[in-house]
Amino acid sequence: MAGVYVHIPFCASRCSYCDFFSTLKLPQTGEAYVEAVVAEARLRCAELRGEAVRTLYMGGGTPSQLPLPLLERLLAGLGEVIDLGSVEEFTVEANPDDVTPQWSAAVKALGVNRVSMGVQSFEDPILRAIGRRHTARQAVEAVNALRQAGIDNISIDLIYGLPGQTVASWARSVEEAIALEPQHISAYGLTYEEGTRLWRQRESGEVVEVPEEQCLEMYRTLVEMLAAAGYEHYEISNFALPGYHSRHNSSYWDETPYLGLGSAAHSYDGAVRRYNPADLQEYIATIASGKPACQEEMMQWWERYDERVMLGLRTARGVDAGKLRCDFGDEAWRHFTREAERHINQGNLHVVGGNRYILTADGIMLSDTVIRDLLWDE
Numbered sequence: 225m226a227g228v229y230v231h232i233p234f235c236a237s238r239c240s241y242c243d244f245f246s247t248l249k250l251p252q253t254g255e256a257y258v259e260a261v262v263a264e265a266r267l268r269c270a271e272l273r274g275e276a277v278r279t280l281y282m283g284g285g286t287p288s289q290l291p292l293p294l295l296e297r298l299l300a301g302l303g304e305v306i307d308l309g310s311v312e313e314f315t316v317e318a319n320p321d322d323v324t325p326q327w328s329a330a331v332k333a334l335g336v337n338r339v340s341m342g343v344q345s346f347e348d349p350i351l352r353a354i355g356r357r358h359t360a361r362q363a364v365e366a367v368n369a370l371r372q373a374g375i376d377n378i379s380i381d382l383i384y385g386l387p388g389q390t391v392a393s394w395a396r397s398v399e400e401a402i403a404l405e406p407q408h409i410s411a412y413g414l415t416y417e418e419g420t421r422l423w424r425q426r427e428s429g430e431v432v433e434v435p436e437e438q439c440l441e442m443y444r445t446l447v448e449m450l451a452a453a454g455y456e457h458y459e460i461s462n463f464a465l466p467g468y469h470s471r472h473n474s475s476y477w478d479e480t481p482y483l484g485l486g487s488a489a490h491s492y493d494g495a496v497r498r499y500n501p502a503d504l505q506e507y508i509a510t511i512a513s514g515k516p517a518c519q520e521e522m523m524q525w526w527e528r529y530d531e532r533v534m535l536g537l538r539t540a541r542g543v544d545a546g547k548l549r550c551d552f553g554d555e556a557w558r559h560f561t562r563e564a565e566r567h568i569n570q571g572n573l574h575v576v577g578g579n580r581y582i583l584t585a586d587g588i589m590l591s592d593t594v595i596r597d598l599l600w601d602e
């Protein structure tokens with residue numbers, strides 16, 4: 225089983241908080257980029273080792289910015305070299321202002337069965353302040369358009385801790401999200417990434433950071449409200465109605481191999497990580513010369529251990545210490561169980577079925593600290 229990720233690095237404008245790799249040069253480079261991704265798929269499809277591809281994910285950037293003929297060409301090109309016949313979950317990320325009834329019907333016809341939409345907030349002044357191009361109303365209309373087109377697996381992204389947000393206004397955004405009955409909600413705490421406009425605004429005092437305690441309160445509110453609405457909290461930042469966990473993202477957490485295509489995309493085959501350059505021209509030129517653009521990094525055992533612990537503890541399934549011992553040996557297992565003991569005593573971790581270590585509700589609030597303590601730290 226494997227997944228394929230395609231990075232679409234184009235945005236219509238830059239949001240103030242974002243440090244993802246994307247450019248505003250779609251009109252100049254869109255076509256060449258799509259041809260480069262198709263060529264890269266041809267060069268690298270053997271990395272899938274014949275595994276059936278179960279999930280296809282187009283992320284960005286803003287994939288919904290890609291003109292439909294280019295999306296069609298991309299899919300046809302991928303389909304020529306990768307067997308997409310076993311794909312069960314095909315997700316496209318979208319911004320609400322791109323999601324029209326026409327777009328929704330067209331992507332549905334292309335096989336998309338899940339749309340992940342960056343809504344971020346239902347407060348228009350906040351959306352404007354962070355440079356989003358849509359209103360709360362447009363997010364509601366977008367969800368309706370998707371449903372009308374028959375796309376009934378919809379995910380909404382939200383951000384808490386945004387400047388100007390209060391616990392009460394955040395709770396209203398969560399309420400509005402729940403009222404739309406999306407199958408999936410992802411919610412992330414705002415981070416101030418160096419180099420972004422938001423970072424500079426904070427440095428100059430134009431923007432005031434929401435205090436950490438208030439952010440924690442927002443997260444608590446989110447967890448309680450979504451649980452009451454029937455959402456399963458299956459990963460620290462991810463919530464889903466039963467049966468609607470994101471299969472693609474779950475495969476990252478389960479260490480399922482995936483092939484990442486496009487500039488800035490990452491791949492993992494179980495042992496080696498590959499990274500494509502976060503530079504559009506370099507990516508296109510390298511692929512055009514007939515070579516893959518990725519750099520390789522063979523992971524050391526402790527890096528794989530750290531990843532297992534970090535990703536596992538973020539999920540509701542936790543970390544299987546028996547499997548950890550099998551895969552990484554006695555010394556790693558002793559380190560893990562010794563450090564975990566302390567957090568069990570403090571009520572941050574609990575053990576299910578003798579071997580599965582899972583964060584408690586209190587532990588989730590302290591997840592960064594708990595996870596840090598359990599890492600190998602080579």
Ligand code: SF4
Nearest residue numbers: 235238239242284285
């Ligand atoms: S948040 Fe999304 S839409 Fe905004 S700049 Fe980043 S990738 Fe583009």
